[in-house]
Structure formats: C-alpha cells, structure tokens
Amino acid sequence: MSILVNKRTRLVVQGITGGEGTFHTSQMLVYGTNVVAGMTPGKGGTKYRGNDKDQFNRAIPVFNSVADAVKAEGADTSVIFVPAAFAADAIMEAAEAGISLVVCITEGIPTKDMIHVFDYVKEKGTRLIGPNCPGIITPGECKIGIMPGFIHKQGRVGLVSRSGTLTYEAVWQLTERGIGQSTCIGIGGDPIIGTQFIDAIQLFNADENTDAIVMIGEIGGNSEEVAAEYIKKHVKKPVVGFIAGRTAPPGRRMGHAGAIISGGKGTAAEKMDAMRDAGIYVCESPAIIGETMKLALSRKYKGKRFAAVAKKTTEKSAAKKKINPKKKKISKRK
C-alpha cells in the first residue's frame, strides 16, 4: 500500500528527550507509528514517557547510541530532531549503525556539513529524506515527522513535495475530494537533500498500490526538470504538478535555503514548461491541485496523458471565452 514506510517500520527517534522530539514523538505514537526506541547520549538505559506538557501513551526505551537501539530493538528507520549544529553528526551516526532510512526534520544545517553527509550516506547505502522537511507518512500506518496526521486519508495517490504547509494544502485538497494517499513525502527545501523528486517518483512508479502521483516543486535548482525528463520516458501513471514561486523575484531567497533563482536559472516558468513537455498535468494555481487530480483519475481521462486533456480543456475554455483555440495555444507556448 505504500513506499518506504509502513506498519512494520521500526522507528528510533534521535533527540527524543528534547522539546521538539518529545512533542512530535507523542503525536507519532498517537497516530500509531511503531516507535521502538529513542536516542539521547547520556540517557541510555532509561525509559521515557514524555514531559509534563506532552505525555506518551507508552514508555519508550532510550539508548546512548543509534547502534544500541538497532541492536536491542531492531530499529531500521530513524527520525532526527536534533539542533542544526549536531544534525550532520546524527545522520552519519544513523547511517553507520545500519539504519536504512533516515528522516531529518532539522532546518538550518550548514551546506558544507551536508556536502559531507550526502557523500557519507551514499557510501553507506542509506536513504536520507530531508533535511528541512516535514517527513514521510503512509496514511493509517506510519507517520514519521511533523505533519498533521488527520488531514491524510488512506488511498492510492503518491505525493512528493519540497514544501511543508504547501504539502498539507495539497493533501487536504485530495482528502476533501475523497482521494486517499499511498504515501506522502516532503523531500525538503534545502539545496542539498538526500532524496530528490526523481528518487521518489521512481519508487511511486514501481509501487503497484500507487495509481497516480502529485509533484509539488518550487523555484531554485533543477530537480523538477530532471524528474520531468524521467517521467516523460518511464512513467505511465498520471502525474499532477505545481511549482510555487512564479512571482518570486530573482536573486532573493524565498524562505527555504534552496528556493532562489540564480543566474536566471531555476524559474517557475522553466520548470512548468519542462513538466508540461513531459505530459504532466500542470496546475496554474495551487487552488486546483485536488480537482486536477480528480480529473486525471476520472474515467473520462483514464489512461490519457496531459496533452490530450489539455487540448480538450483549452478548447472548452476557449469556446467559453470565444477565443480561437489555435491562436490561444500558440500564445501560451510563446
């Protein structure tokens, strides 16, 4: 029913006794995530039940190292809630301990640290999601990260996004229309992230329980273009896409460290063009992600790629506005 995480996932929380770690662990436990261990150096051998503000529904054994958590509890996945200055170390410790999937929520890790981390986890064969991301969720089974659980619904649409709250927005639009999700991944807004769009798309494409994919990008870098190229060649499932930041000025960092148009590259227009060219249903507005997916999944368009649908809708809206469809198409292409 999913990719990467499910009800069999055995999760260790790095930084479990910190404020963020405690709050989000309590939320993950409520959701039903199989949290098997916590890790805080110096607190090994204790059991942790949360603090006064956030109490856990069961006690979690705490270890001094990730290796100990792997040995004692068979942890195979980790989530990181440690401060930016120590996060690179935490990711590498998890990789060294044989954890196969590391989800790093921490924001603000220096790029130099991430260059080394990226190299290290690649060497170890560990998959990293993030940093600076909301995490990953397989609705109804396993929530790893900081996303609100209740907006999700079990189902067959995979979602991958560089953002946090914009991801929730898209998920909510799907859920409100009765469209459930197989797995939702927030890959993170930093310049260097462990899992790129293309990696997530490959996994969704291979997952027999995912029927369609939502891909939400933003300005900066070219990972959306790389994924679009892959989709064009290999993906037969319908893909709905949106790129945030078409009104963002060049040279300014829009909150996320990676969201910057530099040297005229990484604009929303370029990315949307590449996605359209790959047969992706590109939403002009973030308000229509849900309804576009509904359309893509409808019987009328089943098996058809964007080009066919776009032509129909263009003709339809053109007829409404009494514009010659041919003329409109040309102007759209510039």
Place this chain on the structure above:
Amino acid sequence: MKIHEYQGKEILRKFNVAIPQGGVAFSSDEAVAAAKRLGGNVWVVKAQIHAGGRGKGGGVKVAKSIEEVRSLAAQFLGMRLVTHQTGPEGRIVKRLLVEQGINIAKEMYVGVTLDRTTAMNVVMVSTEGGVEIEKVAAESPEKIVKAHVAPSVGLQRFQARSLVFSLGLTGEAFKNGVKFLLALYKAYESTDASLAEINPLVVTKEGNVLALDAKINFDDNALYRHPEFAELRDLNEEEPLEIEASKSNLSYIKLDGNVGCMVNGAGLAMATMDIIKLAGGEPANFLDVGGGANAQTVESGFKIILADKNVKAILINIFGGIVRCDRVATGVVEAAKKVEVKIPIVIRLAGTNADLAAEILKNSGMSFLVAGNLKDAAEKVTNALAA
C-alpha cells in the same frame, strides 16, 4: 549573507589569495589618504555596493592624479548607483575602495559555488572575464570549464593545473594561477562561503595573477561558526522593513505589488503570492510567519505590511497543522484591533479547528473577508481590489 568587495578581498588576503593593494574610504579625504599611502601614479576608485555591474553603471573609474582621486570620490559618495542588479531605484554609495592601478594583460573568470545536482562544490573558470558569466553560460557554455571537488579530499593540485591550462596560461602566470585557485578554494571552504566569484581574474604584464574584483557570499546557516563575520554586515544595503521583520523572527521580503500577504511556511507563502497574481493583483511581499502564528507575530506582520503604502489589501493564509487555527484567529483579531487595519483583510484558515476559527472571526465585530478555500480566497482578493 552578502559582503562588500573590499571586505571580501580582506578575507582573501588572509588566505594568501593575491589581490591588488588598496584601502577603504568613507570620505574624499580618506580616499586621498589611501591613494597617497598606495603610491604610484594610477589609481582605481570603486563604489562599494552589494550589486554587480558597477563598472557599467559608472561606479568604477581610473584616476591619474591625486586631485582626480579626490574629485571622483566626491562624485561617487552619496551618488545613486544603478546597475542591472540593483533595480531602477539603485543604491546610495557610502563606501569606496581605492586601489593601485594594474597593468592588465588578460581578463578571465573564476567562481566557486555549490553544484546542487551533484551535491559537490564546483570550481569554474572561463577565458571570458569581465562580462556577465550568466551570459557566457547561455551563449557559449563550452567556454566555461568546470572541476567538481570530491568532498573527502578537497580541490586537488591536478584539478587546479588542468583548469589553469584551460585558461591558456604559461610560465610564471601558470604557476601563480595554480596557487591562486588552490588558495581561493581554501578561502571558500574555510569561511563556509556559498559563493566566491572573481570576475575579472587578471594576469598582469608581469605574470602576476590577481583578483581584480571579489564577490563573496556566506552560507547563512553557517554564520554561527564565524561570529567575526557579524561586523561585516552592512545594514545600509538592506531593506529597512526586512531588518525590522528579522527582529521579530519573521521571514519577510519586500516586493512592488499592492496585495500584502501573511502565510505560515515558505512554500505556501510563495503559492499564496502566485494566487494573488492570478487573482489580478501583484504580491507586495513574501512573509512567512513560521510555526508560531500568534497575536504577537501577526501584529508585527501587520505593522510591516502596512508600512508599505502601496498595499491595498491583505491576504492571510494559514494552514493549521500543529498550529491551531482558533488560536491564529484570536491572534489576528487582537492584532487587527490593536494596529487598526483600514484596508480589506481576506483570511483563509484551514486545518486544525478551522470551524472554531471561522466562528471567532465572524463574531469579532470586524469586517474580515473569510474565505473557505484557496480559490475562494483568490476571488475575494479580486473583489477587494475592484471595490
């Protein structure tokens, strides 16, 4: 974080990167003193602002006498310098760099930055110096030669040699070029820079290789490791409203539009700006209030948005995940009463306790335009602008 050319060169000097002799000046007298100290009979006076294209914009000029240094300095200081990177409003020049004149034989380019695709640093050189490198990349990409740096070992001598060979340097200039690249990379790496760009990199008639210009940007996330860089920040180069916002922990960027917006999360903030445009308005700002959208942050947000007199309407878009919408709504009501907002406010709150939030807004006695979803919010913005 951006710094001035003279500050960048000062850092490069510490890492033994060859730069021309020079001195910073905040007045004509200081400029003259710097020129006298440097000696010789040719100087270059360079306006210091955080933007490229200064030469073309008329902010870099050669002086052949001390009197000329004085008159150029007087002309530059206080001048509004407009370049292709400053926008039409330009920047007021408040600092100058006075440098010794150089016998230039050849102008080239070198830049070090992160290649996001490979997650490695990349050193780029080009024989096309002194022009916009973006233009070279677009028109003749074959003229840019790159070397990716393996993270575990750093830039190797063979890589530096091959880059310098590609620039066509020989003899003394070749040796100096290799030394220059290795030193520049060391400086980039040690300072947690996100960009070290030398354009132009020059070879002198004597075979020296020098950084005639220097653009150094630092990784904001790594500034905690370099407390000494804090004093390099020049607040004159920043938008006053953005400085104000950063004091309240708000991520704010001023734009030129007529609809202000306040959003939680950077991606949703960009998407909200896009919605404003689609609704027929222009976004006046980017504003991410982050995870804690409470009365205090919303109040600071209102004040900052309203300080921009072009703003005709405000769109608040909050997706309550961990943040509860009813608390945000209470915060918005309190703040709006306190700040006395007189322009239309469109509010869209979704997620946790959105129903409660709608009640609070409805019963507040204020004329908020409450939107149920993003589409509705866009339409309400359109209507507010038309009214």
